Amino acid sequence: MAQSQEYKIDTIRHSMAHLMAQAITHQFPNEHIEFGVGPVIDHGFYYDVEMDHRLNEADLKNIEKKMKELIKKKLPIERKVMKRDEAIKHFEDINQKLKVELISDIPADEEISFFTQGDFIDLCRGPHVENTNNLPFSFKLTHVAGAYWRGSEKNQMLQRVYAVCFSSKEELQDHLKMLEEAKRRDHRKLGKELELFHFEPVAPASPFFMPKGAFIYNELVSFMRRIYDQFGYSEVITPQILDSDLWHTSGHYAHYKENMYFSNIDDREYAVKPMNCPCHMLMFKHYKYSYRDLPLRYADFGRLHRYEKAGAVAGLTRVRTFCQDDAHIFIPMDKIQGEIQDLMRMFFICYEHFGFTGIKVNLSTRPEDKAGDDATWDIAEGALKDALDASGHAYHIKEGDGAFYGPKIDVEIADALGRYFQLGTIQLDFQLPDRFDLTFTNQDGKEERPVVIHRALLGSLERFIGVYIEHVGAAFPFWIAPEQAIIVPVNNETHEAAASVLAGELRSLGLRIRVDNRNETMGYKTRQIQKSKVPYMIVIGDREIETQSVSLRAYGSRDSETLTNADVKKLFTELNQERVPKELR
RNA sequence: GCUUGCGUGGCUCAGUGGUAGAGCACUCCCUUGGUAAGGGAGAGGUCGAGGGUUCAAUUCCCUCCGCAAGCUCCA
Numbered sequence: 001m002a003q004s005q006e007y008k009i010d011t012i013r014h015s016m017a018h019l020m021a022q023a024i025t026h027q028f029p030n031e032h033i034e035f036g037v038g039p040v041i042d043h044g045f046y047y048d049v050e051m052d053h054r055l056n057e058a059d060l061k062n063i064e065k066k067m068k069e070l071i072k073k074k075l076p077i078e079r080k081v082m083k084r085d086e087a088i089k090h091f092e093d094i095n096q097k098l099k100v101e102l103i104s105d106i107p108a109d110e111e112i113s114f115f116t117q118g119d120f121i122d123l124c125r126g127p128h129v130e131n132t133n134n135l136p137f138s139f140k141l142t143h144v145a146g147a148y149w150r151g152s153e154k155n156q157m158l159q160r161v162y163a164v165c166f167s168s169k170e171e172l173q174d175h176l177k178m179l180e181e182a183k184r185r186d187h188r189k190l191g192k193e194l195e196l197f198h199f200e201p202v203a204p205a206s207p208f209f210m211p212k213g214a215f216i217y218n219e220l221v222s223f224m225r226r227i228y229d230q231f232g233y234s235e236v237i238t239p240q241i242l243d244s245d246l247w248h249t250s251g252h253y254a255h256y257k258e259n260m261y262f263s264n265i266d267d268r269e270y271a272v273k274p275m276n277c278p279c280h281m282l283m284f285k286h287y288k289y290s291y292r293d294l295p296l297r298y299a300d301f302g303r304l305h306r307y308e309k310a311g312a313v314a315g316l317t318r319v320r321t322f323c324q325d326d327a328h329i330f331i332p333m334d335k336i337q338g339e340i341q342d343l344m345r346m347f348f349i350c351y352e353h354f355g356f357t358g359i360k361v362n363l364s365t366r367p368e369d370k371a372g373d374d375a376t377w378d379i380a381e382g383a384l385k386d387a388l389d390a391s392g393h394a395y396h397i398k399e400g401d402g403a404f405y406g407p408k409i410d411v412e413i414a415d416a417l418g419r420y421f422q423l424g425t426i427q428l429d430f431q432l433p434d435r436f437d438l439t440f441t442n443q444d445g446k447e448e449r450p451v452v453i454h455r456a457l458l459g460s461l462e463r464f465i466g467v468y469i470e471h472v473g474a475a476f477p478f479w480i481a482p483e484q485a486i487i488v489p490v491n492n493e494t495h496e497a498a499a500s501v502l503a504g505e506l507r508s509l510g511l512r513i514r515v516d517n518r519n520e521t522m523g524y525k526t527r528q529i530q531k532s533k534v535p536y537m538i539v540i541g542d543r544e545i546e547t548q549s550v551s552l553r554a555y556g557s558r559d560s561e562t563l564t565n566a567d568v569k570k571l572f573t574e575l576n577q578e579r580v581p582k583e584l585r
Numbered sequence: 586g587c588u589u590g591c592g593u594g595g596c597u598c599a600g601u602g603g604u605a606g607a608g609c610a611c612u613c614c615c616u617u618g619g620u621a622a623g624g625g626a627g628a629g630g631u632c633g634a635g636g637g638u639u640c641a642a643u644u645c646c647c648u649c650c651g652c653a654a655g656c657u658c659c660a
Contacts, residue, residue, distance in 0.1 A: 054589065145655030146588025153657045157588045160655070188653095192596075201633080201651050255660035309586055310651095312658060404660075490619050519617080527621035541619060553620065560620065 007129050010040045013165050015077060015128040016067075016135055017045040020163060022120035023066035028053060035122070036098045036149055036158050043175060044139070044164035048147055050098065055159055060141040063161075067139075074133040075118040079126060087112050091123070098149065099123050138172040139165035182417055187469035188315040194474055194532060196465075197316070205313035205320040207462060212482035217323075219480050220461055221301055223579065224325045227457075230584050231346055233297040233327055238279035240303065244269040249435055250278040259306045276300040277429075277454060280328040281436040284450075289440040294450065295331040295339055301461075302326070316466030323461045329453040330433075332442065333379060336451060340387030340409070340426065347424050347457055348393070351413050353581040354468065355477075358414030361393050364401035371405050372430040380428050380451070381407050405431035406451075415471040423464065427454040475533040475555055478575040483534045484512045485572070487550075488525050490541030492517045499540045502550065502565060511572050530555065535575075538568070 017038035025033055028051065036048030053059075082090065084103065091099040102123060106112055115124045117132055129135060141163045149155035166172045183189075191197045196213030199206070209217055228235065241263060247253040252260065252274065261272040273279065280298045289296065305321050312318055331339055344361075351359055363384055366377045384407055388395045395409075402408050406428035412420045429452040432438075439447040458464040478484055487503050489495035499515045506513045516525050522539070529537045539551040539560065550568055553560035563571070577585065 056590090143654060144589075147656045148587075151657075153587065157656075159588075162655080199652085204651070252660075257660095259659080306659085309658060311586060311588095311656080314653085318659080488620080491617055493617065521616090521618045521623060522620055523618085524622055525620085530621055537620075539620065543619085551620080558620090 007134060009165075009167050011127055011129060012135060012167060013040040013045040014124075014126075015132075016139055016163070016165050017047050018077075018115060018117065018120070018122050018124070018128070019067050019070055019132060019135060020045075020063065020141070020161065021047050021049070021122060022117060023063045023070060024049060024161075025120065026066050026070075027059065027063050032095065034096055034098050037102070038122075041162075043166075044142075044162065046160050046162045048149070048158040048160050050149075050156070050158050055144045055161065060144065060161070064139075064141050068137060070118070071132050071135050071137070073118070074131055076131050077115055077117045077128050079128075080114045080116060080121075082112055082114060084108075084112060087114070087123070090121075094121075136165075136167055136169075138167065138169045139163055140172065140176070178417055182419070182470070185417070185470045185473045186315075187317075187466040187474075190469050190474040191316070191466075196469070196474075203321075204310070205308060205318070207316060207319060207321075213465070215482040216465055216476070216480060217461055220325075220458060220464065221323075223480075224299075224301075224458070226580055227346060227350060227584070228297075228299050228327075231297075231342060232295075233299040235299045235301070236280065236283060238276060238283070238300060238302055239273070241270045241272050242279070244271055246278050246282070247271050250281070250432065251435060252278070259308070261305050261307060272305045273302065274304055274306045276302050276304070276324070276326050277328055277432060277452070278436075281432055281438060281452075284330050284438055285436055289330070291332060291440055291442045291448075294440060295329050295335060297327055297329045299325075299327040316462045316469075319460075319462050322463070324456045325458045325461065326454075326456050329455065330438070330440070330450040331453060332440070332448065333376075333383075333451050336380065336383040336428070336453070337387045337390070339453065340384060341391050343426055343453075343455060344387065344391040344393065344409075347411055349581045349583050350457055351411070351423070353578075355471065356413035356415065358418070358420075359393070360412040360414075360420065361388065361395035362398050362401075362410045362412070363388060363395050364398040364403075364408050364410065366402050366407060367400045367404055369404050370402075371434075376430055377407065380430070384409060384428070403427055403429075405429045413467075415467060416473070417470070421463075421467045423459045423467070424457045425455065425459070428452075429454060473533075476535075477578060478535045478572070479578040481533075481535050482512065483514055483532075484576075485514075485536035485538055486525075486529050486534050487513060487515045487538040487540060488522060488529075489515070489517060490522065490539060492519065495540050495542075495545065498545050499538075502538070502540065502568075505565075506569065506572065509569060509573055509576075511576065526553075536572075 017040070021035050021038060031051045031053050034050040036050065038045065038047035087103050088100055091103060103112060113125060114121055115126060115128050141161060144159050144161050146157045147160040149158055164172065164175055166175060191213065194212065195210045196216065197207045197209045200208060225235065244253060256274060260274050263270045263272070280300065283298065284296065301323050303321060303323055308318055308320055313320065329339060348359065365381050370377070388409070408425060408427035410422055411424035412422045414420050432452050433449050438450055440450055442448040485506070487499045489499040496515070496517050503513045503515050518525070526537065533555055535555050537553045544550050549562050549564045551560045552563050552568060
């Protein structure tokens with residue numbers, strides 16, 4: 001099968017998509033099947049099909065088999081060019097209306113090419129492999145899901161068949177293994193198993209954090225507060241429910257109403273806040289500020305509620321009630337660059353502290369529909385670019401992807417399985433200061449409009465916890481583990497006193513320690529402790545009491561080591577230092 | 586919101602047109618045990634909710650709710 005080596009993987013995947021379409025027609029000779037698009041995606045490809053029969057798992061297996069047969073048939077794949085009329089006629093004749101629509105949209109000056117293999121013809125720009133025999137067996141049809149024709153919810157829904165495909169069996173195996181591992185680490189599964197959080201039908205998409213999950217949540221807040229202390233932020237607390245007047249002023253009523261929860265009382269309409277920003281605008285407006293007071297940084301861990309569509313919610317990653325590590329920075333336009341550099345430093349320190357690597361930075365510039373004039377956008381985009389250049393991190397520009405109110409920087413991180421998640425965001429806003437008519441007094445004694453920077457580092461705590469659980473497989477580092485060590489007395493009657501004394505001493509150092517004196521065997525307790533992924537298990541018996549030491553076993557380790565009580569305290573104290581990133585200690 | 590699929594004790598799951606089972610967890614008893622499950626007994630479910638078909642529904646059909654994979658959305 002060495003012949004597949006000479007082709008790029010994307011070419012192979014693309015030809016594979018055609019092959020799958022052909023196989024589907026063979027699998028269902030009596031169905032009328034129409035094909036939409038069949039592009040290459042990360043790790044594989046998909047094809048959109050329209051047919052009455054609903055494809056199921058058994059069908060996918062059969063289609064796979066048919067594909068392999070077609071590969072063995074060594075069908076040549078040939079390119080053909082047709083005139084537009086001819087092409088449209090041909091696809092009308094074979095009743096492929098979706099293809100006719102695609103052909104009609106091809107610009108007049110473009111050549112319309114097709115590829116045929118055996119009894120199958122498909123509209124395609126190419127390139128393709130030359131023969132079905134050039135295609136590898138290292139693929140797998142994974143699932144089928146609905147997808148709107150041409151990505152618009154106004155159109156009919158097609159069945160999208162997904163497949164993964166690699167140039168070698170090994171790569172396919174690795175990928176499938178990664179998917180298995182991802183399944184094992186699924187935060188929804190681990191969250192339930194380790195009693196971190198769960199959901200109740202009476203509050204869809206709204207997590208209930210159990211004590212251990214709540215600990216992690218609160219520790220993340222504490223972590224951010226420690227960071228804020230060093231970067232000049234002040235934390236504020238703002239109301240949960242505010243008169244709709246405010247949301248009219250902020251523009252949310254006009255643009256975001258569908259996502260908001262409302263309540264009527266005393267003949268007034270109130271909304272539960274979906275964002276903190278308008279509250280902070282009011283706070284800024286409440287006093288007179290001078291350029292000396294800026295930048296002013298308001299941090300807020302307020303609870304937010306956003307109505308998300310039923311189909312859009314998922315685990316902790318998209319919820320209807322959440323908390324952002326939110327802050328708004330009020331700043332003169334000419335100070336933006338320095339502030340962004342500080343922000344980038346803060347972001348990188350924190351992400352690296354959580355063990356995330358492969359950090360990607362995206363800069364999104366002005367969209368077509370935008371507020372503010374081009375001169376302002378020029379300055380703002382320039383400041384962001386300069387700041388990013390100065391911070392020395394590579395970044396990718398997404399033209400036109402900014403919010404209508406200002407350009408933004410998004411930060412994506414790769415987790416332990418190499419999957420990317422967007423966490424942090426830094427958004428400039430020229431719109432809100434305008435709407436709230438915010439000003440500060442500048443050096444010339446004149447009223448000047450500040451720029452607002454919206455920024456979140458973890459994003460939402462809920463989402464971050466979800467990502468982080470999967471990143472570490474719920475085996476949390478010592479500093480943030482809800483329980484840091486569990487002490488097991490070998491004999492509850494004779495060793496519990498010593499265990500309690502040690503536990504007390506460790507707790508007085510600020511450590512989270514539990515003594516497991518349940519009436520169970522050591523084997524049983526060991527198993528439970530290992531399964532709960534507590535960083536350390538400490539065993540105390542006659543041997544240890546005699547020598548003022550303990551038997552210490554780290555999570556994931558098969559064996560234990562003997563440490564003096566003093567050394568355990570030292571070790572734990574050191575590990576607990578990680579509550580603050582080392583750059584900031 | 587849309588397409589498809591799923592919903593059985595706290596958890597993981599088996600099963601059936603004649604109103605249910607296992608393992609773990611839980612309670613009690615015995616066991617005082619040196620690093621991944623000691624033994625025994627017991628309690629716990631109107632099979633997501635409502636309606637329909639049927640002599641009979643957890644099982645078949647419909648609606649709703651919830652969950653999942655995607656699509657759309659994420660001012």
